[in-house]
Amino acid sequence: MNILSPSILAADFWQLGRQIEQVQCSGAQYLHIDVMDGIFVPSISFGMPVITSLRKRTDIFFDVHIMIQQPERYAAQFVACGADMVTFHLEATEHVQETIEAIRQAGARVGISIKPDTPVEAVFPWLEQVDMVLVMTVQPGFGGQKYMDCCTEKIRRVRSAVMERKLQVDVEIDGGVTVDNIGIPLAAGANVIVAGSAVFHGDIQDNVHKLMAQMTSS
Ligand code: DX5
Numbered sequence: 001m002n003i004l005s006p007s008i009l010a011a012d013f014w015q016l017g018r019q020i021e022q023v024q025c026s027g028a029q030y031l032h033i034d035v036m037d038g039i040f041v042p043s044i045s046f047g048m049p050v051i052t053s054l055r056k057r058t059d060i061f062f063d064v065h066i067m068i069q070q071p072e073r074y075a076a077q078f079v080a081c082g083a084d085m086v087t088f089h090l091e092a093t094e095h096v097q098e099t100i101e102a103i104r105q106a107g108a109r110v111g112i113s114i115k116p117d118t119p120v121e122a123v124f125p126w127l128e129q130v131d132m133v134l135v136m137t138v139q140p141g142f143g144g145q146k147y148m149d150c151c152t153e154k155i156r157r158v159r160s161a162v163m164e165r166k167l168q169v170d171v172e173i174d175g176g177v178t179v180d181n182i183g184i185p186l187a188a189g190a191n192v193i194v195a196g197s198a199v200f201h202g203d204i205q206d207n208v209h210k211l212m213a214q215m216t217s218s
């Protein structure tokens with residue numbers, strides 16, 4: 001099944017609760033929550049208190065993308081705050097196994113992500129242990145960038161590897177998605193699509209409907 005995961009990084013934080021309700025009412029299945037530490041990526045976004053606060057008010061699936069150095073330090077805490085899935089960056093840690101186990105033992109699904117410059121084969125040794133691979137289609141750190149076409153081949157390769165091994169691993173992509181290009185990652189094998197600007201800029205409900213229409217027709 002194809003899943004839309006709107007990224008609140010592009011939301012108007014003054015109206016965050018209301019905008020999340022709109023996203024949920026429109027039929028998006030996940031909420032993508034980008035945590036940035038100012039070290040692994042140049043920017044700082046928000047962290048645990050925001051997730052805890054949102055968790056009290058909505059039951060939508062929290063797809064938490066942690067762009068932080070040494071994710072093993074905090075992975076379990078994000079689950080305690082309400083993350084349903086925690087996706088960490090392969091490049092951010094020397095302790096991949098420990099990070100996977102920390103998330104899993106805390107009771108959440110596990111995702112592993114790679115930046116555009118990281119070869120997709122780097123995640124292959126971990127495929128059996130994760131629920132999702134997130135292929136970044138922009139440099140992590142900021143919303144509103146352009147989809148990098150060079151990443152489409154990586155989506156294809158990870159999907160093939162998942163199928164060859166007969167695994168139930170989701171393939172998520174993140175960055176630069178629009179209603180006009182969403183068909184490209186879907187055709188390449190992605191089934192979880194993050195969209196920030198394309199959802200939160202303009203009419204949210206209309207944007208979600210248009211993106212989801214493309215997802216069902218692809
Ligand atoms: C970038 C974040 C993305 C971002 C996507 O580091 O991981 O989730 O919010 O934003 P758009 O969809 O605007 O490219």
Ligand code: ZN
Binds near residue numbers: 034
């Ligand atoms: Zn993200």
